[in-house]
Amino acid sequence: MTVINWFPGHMAKAGKQVKEQASLCDLILEIADARVPASSRNPQLKQYIGKKPTILVLNKADLTEKYEQEKWLNHFKIKKQDAVFVAARHKLGFKELNQYLDREIGKLHAYLIDRGRRPRPLRIMMVGIPNTGKSALLNVMAGSNKVKTGNKPGLTRSVQWVRSAENLELLDSPGILWPKLNDQEAAMRLAVVGSISKDACPEVECGWYLLNWLMEHRPQVFAERYRIEALPEYAEELLNEVARSRGMVRKGGIREEETYIMLLKEYRDGKLGKFMLELPE
Numbered sequence: 001m002t003v004i005n006w007f008p009g010h011m012a013k014a015g016k017q018v019k020e021q022a023s024l025c026d027l028i029l030e031i032a033d034a035r036v037p038a039s040s041r042n043p044q045l046k047q048y049i050g051k052k053p054t055i056l057v058l059n060k061a062d063l064t065e066k067y068e069q070e071k072w073l074n075h076f077k078i079k080k081q082d083a084v085f086v087a088a089r090h091k092l093g094f095k096e097l098n099q100y101l102d103r104e105i106g107k108l109h110a111y112l113i114d115r116g117r118r119p120r121p122l123r124i125m126m127v128g129i130p131n132t133g134k135s136a137l138l139n140v141m142a143g144s145n146k147v148k149t150g151n152k153p154g155l156t157r158s159v160q161w162v163r164s165a166e167n168l169e170l171l172d173s174p175g176i177l178w179p180k181l182n183d184q185e186a187a188m189r190l191a192v193v194g195s196i197s198k199d200a201c202p203e204v205e206c207g208w209y210l211l212n213w214l215m216e217h218r219p220q221v222f223a224e225r226y227r228i229e230a231l232p233e234y235a236e237e238l239l240n241e242v243a244r245s246r247g248m249v250r251k252g253g254i255r256e257e258e259t260y261i262m263l264l265k266e267y268r269d270g271k272l273g274k275f276m277l278e279l280p281e
């Protein structure tokens with residue numbers, strides 16, 4: 001198996017930009033992926049943002065179940081970490097997020113008025129690993145499509161300030177991973193949710209991981225989605241059956257890569273059902 005690492009030059013550069021801009025911000029929104037609430041957080045974030053107040057925003061919550069979210073919210077409550085589940089794509093969870101923002105606006109204005117200064121908009125930076133929906137969330141908060149979004153990790157290449165309708169100043173930033181992904185299982189999950197480029201982790205590898213994960217944790221998926229009634233003993237055989245159920249066959253075998261790409265896409269689109277790849281211990 002290849003070792004997964006993805007820290008190209010543009011990420012190192014982005015890290016420097018984020019560090020420079022952090023001092024200008026009042027609040028950091030750390031955007032993680034709701035399906036992997038632990039693995040999709042950058043352990044080096046503090047090095048970039050110092051002690052700035054941070055709210056953890058778990059985006060793509062539409063791909064997870066409420067009971068799973070509750071488990072994590074409890075976990076974060078114990079850790080005294082402000083956290084909220086949202087779905088930028090469906091505009092879900094914004095009431096809760098706005099409560100946090102109102103609290104921070106209140107604190108900022110009280111601080112400024114105390115010092116005889118005029119209130120100004122809250123300055124917020126969106127940070128996180130690639131493809132978690134930082135830009136999509138910024139667009140919802142800004143009330144219009146100000147920045148580019150897309151289903152490809154590493155889309156945003158530079159920091160960009162945007163003024164929102166709600167009198168906020170929002171800073172988009174590129175997704176940043178860290179130089180060494182020590183936990184390779186976690187890295188595999190990041191590849192499955194689409195936060196790692198396929199150059200760093202090809203589909204045949206993260207697809208294989210997903211297939212095995214589903215076989216262990218969500219075996220019913222194969223009957224529900226691919227009409228495979230009796231689960232075979234080995235994942236290799238299961239892959240063959242999934243491929244056959246979709247006609248992804250060629251002379252002498254299956255179209256393996258295509259099958260993995262299809263499986264990953266269906267998972268990422270929520271077609272296999274709503275579930276997280278990790279729950280708190």
Ligand SMILES: Nc1nc2c(ncn2[C@@H]2O[C@H](COP(=O)(O)OP(=O)(O)OP(=O)(O)O)[C@@H](O)[C@H]2O)c(=O)[nH]1
Pocket residue numbers: 059060061062063086087088089090129130131132133134135136137148149150151152153154155156157173174175176
């Ligand atoms: N299912 C689902 N998909 C979402 C949601 N929000 C964003 N996406 C999708 O996730 C993909 C990435 O969104 P972006 O906003 O470009 O992500 P980003 O974090 O800015 O990515 P980088 O700039 O590459 O770091 C896009 O295809 C979005 O449509 C959501 O709430 N639910």
Ligand SMILES: [Mg+2]
Pocket residue numbers: 134135136148149155156173174175
């Ligand atoms: Mg972006």
